[in-house]
Amino acid sequence: MAESATADLLLETYGPEERLVRYARDRIVIDPGAFWPRIISARAALDVERLDEAHEHALVALGREPHAVWPHLLLAYIALARDDGATLLAEAEAAERINPDHLEPVVLKAVALARSGDRQQAQAIIDGMDAAGHLQYHLQHPVGHPMERAVNAVVAAGVIIPVAAPDLGPVVPSTHQHHGHHR
Known part of the structure; x- marks a missing residue:
């Protein structure tokens, strides 16, 4: 290369x-x-x-x-692995400010909130995402994507992922439409 x-x-x-x-x-x-x-x-x-x-x-x-989302996401995942709730929340919110349409920072923020005792707000965030199928996909079809860590952690913290058919969503084209790669 x-x-x-x-x-x-x-x-x-x-x-x-x-x-x-x-x-x-x-x-x-x-x-x-x-x-x-x-x-x-x-x-x-x-x-x-x-x-x-x-x-x-x-x-x-x-x-x-x-101003890139990726370093903040990685720092959030590192904080998740270290069980560092304050850093997890700060980095998830930083990533969310940069790209509010990106699902990962929102789920990571919900993890931080649920782990800090605010499970009700975390549940409201997950319920308001309109991404239950995508989250279910990561729960049911692990392939090693970091998002699986976030989804598993939010569930372990007591947040319920709404029932939905697993759908990878914007990462993979559905039928013959291409929705682009979510980053």
């Missing part, structure tokens, strides 16, 4: 697949602040519970792109 713009598109589009993680590691040596290599490296580290490493990559990415 000699062209960094093309490589960044691959890193942005796909999860932490082994070849992409290797590429990201090599690219960081050449360009320590490279945003997408840092994001994919943080995802890979989070996947194997190397939370300090994930945190470092996410902070570097945040420094490079302070």
